[in-house]
Amino acid sequence: MEFEALCKQRYTERYFSPNVEISDRQLQDLFQKVILGPSAFNLQHWQFIVVREQEAKKELSEIAYYQPQVKDCSAVVAVCGNLLAFRDARCIHATDPESIRDKFTDMVEKIYENEAGLQRDEAIRSASLAGMSLMYAAADKNWASAPLIGFDADKLAAKLCLQKTMIPVMLVLLGKPKPGHTNRRGYRKSLSEVLHFETYKS
Numbered sequence: 128m129e130f131e132a133l134c135k136q137r138y139t140e141r142y143f144s145p146n147v148e149i150s151d152r153q154l155q156d157l158f159q160k161v162i163l164g165p166s167a168f169n170l171q172h173w174q175f176i177v178v179r180e181q182e183a184k185k186e187l188s189e190i191a192y193y194q195p196q197v198k199d200c201s202a203v204v205a206v207c208g209n210l211l212a213f214r215d216a217r218c219i220h221a222t223d224p225e226s227i228r229d230k231f232t233d234m235v236e237k238i239y240e241n242e243a244g245l246q247r248d249e250a251i252r253s254a255s256l257a258g259m260s261l262m263y264a265a266a267d268k269n270w271a272s273a274p275l276i277g278f279d280a281d282k283l284a285a286k287l288c289l290q291k292t293m294i295p296v297m298l299v300l301l302g303k304p305k306p307g308h309t310n311r312r313g314y315r316k317s318l319s320e321v322l323h324f325e326t327y328k329s
């Protein structure tokens with residue numbers, strides 16, 4: 128689909144048709160595109176956990192303060208961010224000459240080691256971009272989607288067996304819209320309110 132049409136087509140679906148299946152293959156096709164996205168120092172902080180079992184989705188819906196779309200969608204994707212992604216620097220540069228690999232690894236480790244705030248910011252930034260890519264990849268294949276952060280993060284982490292170094296950044300729901308509901312895109316601020324050239328003008 129052409130990109131402008133894709134942007135206009137995507138919206139946050141809140142009413143999914145229950146019992147619509149999305150296969151491993153369809154998901155893999157979406158994620159093949161998602162992993163082409165950018166990340167700080169190419170550290171690829173993202174991890175994706177797909178939940179499709181009905182009972183598990185029901186539990187996630189409760190963790191998401193009973194938002195019903197979580198149990199009705201075809202797949203709940205927990206987009207997670209790895210706080211220690213910087214430790215993968217060496218393997219990301221495994222095929223580079225040793226001098227470049229060593230220089231890069233030292234630099235990345237110096238930047239992130241002992242910087243909990245920065246580790247968290249980068250994990251959230253890179254995983255969020257992946258979440259957006261997933262929603263566009265889904266729209267391109269005629270799947271509706273919904274980003275969602277209304278959940279109890281501790282309960283979600285426990286349910287998904289996340290280690291302390293892996294944070295749940297957002298849920299992205301995928302599925303087909305329920306017939307009979309019309310979704311209207313929310314109000315958007317005008318360009319003149321959000322776009323500035325050269326410096327910020329209030």
Ligand SMILES: Cc1cc2nc3c(=O)[nH]c(=O)nc-3n(C[C@H](O)[C@H](O)[C@H](O)COP(=O)(O)O)c2cc1C
Nearest residue numbers: 137138139141194274275276277278297311312313
């Ligand atoms: C970070 C983030 C968190 C969100 N959390 C929720 C949520 O918990 N529940 C929900 O119904 N929508 C959630 N949304 C969807 C927004 O409400 C929606 O994107 C916004 O109203 C604009 O509508 P549109 O996506 O249809 O253009 C979230 C969106 C973002 C980006």
